[in-house]
Amino acid sequence: MNRLLATSDIVLLKTAWRNEKADPEILKFQAALVQRSREQIQLMEDTVEEFKRSGFDPLIVSIYQMDLERAQFLLRSYLRIRLLKIVNDMIHISKTDVWNHLSREEQNFASRCSEHMKNYMDEAVLSKLPSGYQSNVKQSIASEEDDMGI
């Protein structure tokens, strides 16, 4: 067994991770790749556990363990970077085509985050301001478009 994850998949995951890191916009969710990676990581975790129990050479086990952890890091970091982008750019993402780049779980997360942020702003600031100035997207009712910039 040369590598834990099939070479093509780990390379694809690394590329996807690198692209996501570099691009300020959120890219299309690599659903199939993520699914395959998760399955393979799970399989390899079980295999490494099996090796540990059966007294396999500890050095080789630890090398496989490290390889496994690198794959896990890539996957977690990929998902994390996407979530950070969602949180930073909630309004833009929910109002444009970028919404379709999100997975179903990410869309649920984005909706919840938007709702919480709106409630937070309403409670902390907007409900205390005079009427006509209570929108979180428009500066006032006199604004023609969403000009709050958040």
Added chain:
Amino acid sequence: MLGLAATLDLEIEQLDVWIVFLHGDLEDEIYMEQSKGFEVKGKEGLICCLRKSLYGLKQAPRQCFRGLRTSNNLLFSSVVATFFRWRLVSSIVLCHRLFRCNIMEHTEIYGKRACQLVKELASAEPGQLTRFNDDLFNQVIKECNVHYKQFYELTRKMQEEGLDVQSARNADHFGMLIHHLSLLRNKRCLMAYMYKRAEIIHSLSWKVRRILPQDIEEKLCDCEKRYFKNHSSALQSYMKEMGSLDLTVDTVPPKDPYIKVRVLEDIGVTAIGDRDTNLARHSIHFLKRTDAEHYIFQGMMEELVG
């Protein structure tokens, strides 16, 4: 400001305000000794009665402002604007030559408190929260409501005079505009203050599961505490939907699978991996990085390097 004047077809006047202070008439009787080197020969024992403000006199700003405010000349009104160093006002006021601007009913600097609030954010350590400034925040809210009240009164006044609020261009109209713009500026500052603090709260929810360390919790207002709880739970829901994948661990690329840690606070017997480990104070362990990360962030363990 130049752009605004160009777009709205306004006229600009420019003036120097360095010596404005010295033109304020004094209402109270103020006396001073003759300055050294400037005594009148033969009258060294006499004192002077001041007629105009001196720079350094504590009444000087008020006297200067009173003089300007009662003046009919828009030029002076514009001096008031630049005097208070408020660019928005000066851009609106430095306009139509014929009209005065009815705004200065308070001798306060508009937007100063909101500016202080935002400056607090800027002067804090990056990524660190300061204590929520309840007092200042509420003062800014109060200022917004005052602006709105004045705005509304001017609207009513114009309507009573039979003027169209949208198109009439008199002093009251410009006064309304300034109250409106001041309110907007305050609103933007307040939202920026809350939003920047929310960003720090986001980063906390990655490091801390559901319970905030006490020293951080003390700095949050009630809204922020609720927001943290909600945001954390949105994150937890996502991770659960992804098949219990914990994304809050493993935040640095793995170098060594196990790290050496010293326990700083007595944690007690805890299940780590498939074993129960006694995490007593001062004990040293080799743990998986993912198991130790949360404790390290909360200050209950430290990584021993080298």
